[in-house]
Amino acid sequence: MSTLTLAQLLAADPGSFDAAAQAWHALSDNLDRAGEDLIRGTRDLPNAWPEGTASQGAHTATEAARGELSDAYNPARRIHQALDHHAATLASLRSQAQGQVDAARQGGFAVDVGGFTVTPPQAHTELAAISLEKRAQQIVHELSDVLGRAQALDDSTATAINANLPDPVTGFGQRALPPVSRADLVAMKGRDPKQVDDWWRSLTPEQQQQLIRDYPDLVGSTDGIPCLDRDQANRLVLRDDRTALQQREDWIRQRMAWLQAHLTGGTASDQMAHHAEWARLNNELPQVEAQKARLDRLSGKLDSMGGQALLLGLDPAGDGKAIVAVGNPDTATHTAVLVPGVSTNLDGMSGQIDRANQIRTAADRTMNGPGQVAVVAWLGYDPPQMDASLPTAVASHRAEVGGVALDGFVDGLRATHGPGGDHITAIGHSYGSVVVGQAASHGHQLAVDDIVTAGSPGMDVDHARDLNVGSRHVWIGAADDDPIGNPAGHAGYETAVPIVGPWIAQAEDSVHGPSPQGDDFGANRYHVDTHGHSGYWDRNSQSLANQANIVTGQYGLVTLDLGSRP
Amino acid sequence: MGAPDEFAVDVPLLRKIAHSVDEVGKSVDGAVGKRTATLTLADGRDAGWSAADALRSGATVWETFLSGLHTRICGLGAQLSEAADRYEQADADAARRHRMRGD
Numbered sequence: 001m002s003t004l005t006l007a008q009l010l011a012a013d014p015g016s017f018d019a020a021a022q023a024w025h026a027l028s029d030n031l032d033r034a035g036e037d038l039i040r041g042t043r044d045l046p047n048a049w050p051e052g053t054a055s056q057g058a059h060t061a062t063e064a065a066r067g068e069l070s071d072a073y074n075p076a077r078r079i080h081q082a083l084d085h086h087a088a089t090l091a092s093l094r095s096q097a098q099g100q101v102d103a104a105r106q107g108g109f110a111v112d113v114g115g116f117t118v119t120p121p122q123a124h125t126e127l128a129a130i131s132l133e134k135r136a137q138q139i140v141h142e143l144s145d146v147l148g149r150a151q152a153l154d155d156s157t158a159t160a161i162n163a164n165l166p167d168p169v170t171g172f173g174q175r176a177l178p179p180v181s182r183a184d185l186v187a188m189k190g191r192d193p194k195q196v197d198d199w200w201r202s203l204t205p206e207q208q209q210q211l212i213r214d215y216p217d218l219v220g221s222t223d224g225i226p227c228l229d230r231d232q233a234n235r236l237v238l239r240d241d242r243t244a245l246q247q248r249e250d251w252i253r254q255r256m257a258w259l260q261a262h263l264t265g266g267t268a269s270d271q272m273a274h275h276a277e278w279a280r281l282n283n284e285l286p287q288v289e290a291q292k293a294r295l296d297r298l299s300g301k302l303d304s305m306g307g308q309a310l311l312l313g314l315d316p317a318g319d320g321k322a323i324v325a326v327g328n329p330d331t332a333t334h335t336a337v338l339v340p341g342v343s344t345n346l347d348g349m350s351g352q353i354d355r356a357n358q359i360r361t362a363a364d365r366t367m368n369g370p371g372q373v374a375v376v377a378w379l380g381y382d383p384p385q386m387d388a389s390l391p392t393a394v395a396s397h398r399a400e401v402g403g404v405a406l407d408g409f410v411d412g413l414r415a416t417h418g419p420g421g422d423h424i425t426a427i428g429h430s431y432g433s434v435v436v437g438q439a440a441s442h443g444h445q446l447a448v449d450d451i452v453t454a455g456s457p458g459m460d461v462d463h464a465r466d467l468n469v470g471s472r473h474v475w476i477g478a479a480d481d482d483p484i485g486n487p488a489g490h491a492g493y494e495t496a497v498p499i500v501g502p503w504i505a506q507a508e509d510s511v512h513g514p515s516p517q518g519d520d521f522g523a524n525r526y527h528v529d530t531h532g533h534s535g536y537w538d539r540n541s542q543s544l545a546n547q548a549n550i551v552t553g554q555y556g557l558v559t560l561d562l563g564s565r566p
Numbered sequence: 567m568g569a570p571d572e573f574a575v576d577v578p579l580l581r582k583i584a585h586s587v588d589e590v591g592k593s594v595d596g597a598v599g600k601r602t603a604t605l606t607l608a609d610g611r612d613a614g615w616s617a618a619d620a621l622r623s624g625a626t627v628w629e630t631f632l633s634g635l636h637t638r639i640c641g642l643g644a645q646l647s648e649a650a651d652r653y654e655q656a657d658a659d660a661a662r663r664h665r666m667r668g669d
Binding site: 002004005027047061064157158162164167 | 574575587589604613617628631638642645
């Protein structure tokens, strides 16, 4: 791990890394050209010297030389890319750090970059001293943040260089590559997805496959790793979890049979222990069966989608989480991320995938051809359920946690997207719109182009502009008879939800901020012709068509009840 | 390189190929010679950077590899060139024998 200090960061010279990056660029170009020249120059060798006993060695050596040049090009290019990114990011980080140091000094703080200490200026009152000390700690925190990013960059670049070195004897052709450790992967998790993407691409295909094989849970859940690789890893997680559950079930059944046969034998103490264990296992068995069944349902759903679905996240713990893309977001021109609301869990994932598919099908119809749209059913958070957790629906804690996860996931989509159009829309349904609101505000910057809600109880912001995508890119929809999305309908909770409904209805009116459907919220209101809280994706509906047109950026085709198009 | 075999060999074309291979080998050598200094970092303001250390040691490994690659490709060009020489010589010897037999 990098041990870079603040003083070293401030003293660094991005120009020297940039110069090295250009040299590696030239080298990779040279190798590419040399490879092409060798192929062109030796193309006629079989005609000039037909293959036979005498010429066999020359033909073999020619093939080997072609292979060596070809194999060397990509590693040289990857080092160039790593250094290029390193130089640009270093310049930015150093500038940020220098700016923070300069600002602190102008404010009278003494900054010792060698010892990494910030001392506040003399204060005239105790209150002022406390305030200045707090500010000094904040400055240290801000500098630590920049330094941490520089250390992460340092690690990532060093890894990229070391992963692309030739073997002194065999070059790149037959080299046994060093495996990448779990610690390397853990260190990447949670970093800026762009850094993760750079690091991942710096690995050789063999190293990437090794990580997917050895640590599928980490690969599958790390934002910044390309979608196809995450899918491959998560399907391994799904298979392994299913196998583990089956083994547990088999063991429980065998153990229960043995205990059943020994309930009456042995000492009284043995009998009591056997009864207690049998009862415990009898309680566990249906839970294991239920967990296994829901993984089977998800697996069956993925199978039924053929190659159209990508499993971008899976966590069977608790109520379960899953992220499934219909289409490939890394190659799609338009991607939507559908965030579900209350009572969604792994059991209901099939329904979410169906909704994603409905949106995609409708969006595809508006395009020149299929394959340009991907829609992600994103259950990457823990929504309140129709159980003891339901009252949490009127609080924002789950949405806050979910918002952070959603923000990171979308940053990951941006980082791994290939060349070409990259238009992303977040669609929040019900409590999912609170998650979207949290991800797009409160210090977060959800990297989407458009935000759509369906049946939103509020978004934890006062105005559409607070969502940081521009008010004209916030699109609100609610059915007249939706008791949650319609401000006048919150009272519907009283009949829709037993016992705690009235309490929720009262809380909903204020807890998640003003209703986005309101005129004062400042968003566009798209026309909804469907009914209830869950009809927004009904086939052939205007509600669905409007969402599809927003997802594909065809704003002129959206029918509006309020507002104006971008 | 073994003895000339029974298949027809296009000596001028083989010599042209040998020349092309040699040029490729020289271009790899040129890449090393021209770039070595900048593939790594000059000693200076990069103390503490793991990336700088990795680049310095990595550049050395690459230089060794590229130098070897240059040697192998130029060696291949020389092999082809020698083969062309031998076939040319064999043709000349055969022609001389024919003349001596009065064919």
